[in-house]
Amino acid sequence: MCVEYCYHTPNETTYWKPNVPEEFVHFKDMEFEMWDDVVNMYNIYADKSGFSIRLSTIKRVKGSVTHRYMLCTRADKPKFQDFDSSISNSASTSRRNSSKAVCCNARLRLKPVPNTMRFKIYDFVDIHTHELIVPNAMEFTKKQRKIGYSERNFIHKLSLNKIGPNIAHNLQCSLKGRYHNVNGTKIDFQNATRDVRLFISDRDAQMIVDTMTSRSVNLPNFSFEYKVVGSELRYIFWADDASKCNYDAFGEVLGFDATYSTNK
Template structure:
């Protein structure tokens, strides 16, 4: 007697695992829509099919017969249960023990259907490993070597791990946009003072901005100077990652927020800066960026009370590519210009005077890029 149908399945699966065979559900009988009889049979149950079936009627458009090493042999082993209306449970009334095929040896029973099925914790391990850029094959080896001590102690083979990872990717499919947005909205609902803005087009995320409570506190205290750089790109979706950063009293970097952009246009930068301003409600005094012309116009349009300055690191990085000839490889010139531009203790008029003398010394008075800088 069994109170639930799941107990019947669990019992026969355990019996099959100990004996060395696999099971599957067989025929179901119904009466007025309600199930009255269940059959659980050996996985080798069924009439064997001829390998030459329907070859005379096959044509070029027909589906090919799937090749498999598994063959049924009309095995009669099974159990039969029926539903008892009086006890409201399942009664096992027939048991066929004999099989028409050899059992799986003990040393190979880790390859049976039940032992190859992945449990919840193994599936979670595969998924978490994929988030850390660890593939299913490596995840299987980690389970074998670090946790279980051998293949026979691990539920599932490397193929089962790969198949599950593939099913997860197929399930996500084009729903990754929805998953990201739902995750961010969950942060807004459960975290204090969390801001999330996004823009979509044709089901794709075009722009995103987010800032948590710590980022907002950092900006209120250290947000006099704002720097952001749009030179980072993700490797899968080709989105531009834009972190907003500043410096605290200990000269360490602090984060004020972050964004993702689909493209580097004036409209995209304007949207991102408006989202930043809406989250923090305060314009910075100076804004430091690279020399992107679209970014220059967006900053002037949104941060109308801020001073826009170019990042010295980006400028000096371009020095060797902008100055051609022997001067670019002159170590004395590079040392002199670095000593001048990184000197924070001289006044502007002193800098202008020394800058003019430096360009005159190396014959660069008419260099367009240096004059512009």
């Protein structure tokens, strides 16, 4: 667990320095064979310190990499957008949104070792211009909230069975033991569902037609008809072998959807 140290400079500037075990701070002059090893090492340090990192500048000379930087995600300058209430045209107005960037100085910089394929750390700064994240809130960082392919596939499979993203998130928490073991919040799961719908967009009608056409080719005694007026799908009718047998035995059946419009 990281306990941050808060300091004040003579001009009353406040900065924070993480307190982590020594084995995670020996960065200066370290050399690495692979770039991914450096990223993994700095990610481990960031997780224990209470901040997130991002890959930054790559400098090249004649195509060869000379320097590589990794920064705190809050390293950029704050960005603001001005909102002028006197302008009535909504297209030319924007609200003033505060940015999470605070010009943080924490960084890790590397350069290649001459005549080798190795990288060497030559600059390491562990001072932050913002408070660090407490350990039990690290799952809310951008890195921890990133939903992977398995989670997206899980959300999609449940949606096919009419199970929404909120229940999908609760199921993930139950399956993985606790809330902290799940990547993403309920909002992230909802956004993932939205992204799937946006990806399908106006192709959903064509997907239905393609699916039913495939069934009529591959399933015995399966009937399928549809009508398109202009570019609009007006109606679909299908009947499989079981429904035809039921019709022979019982005649016409009228079914009522008692749940219609009961779920927003």
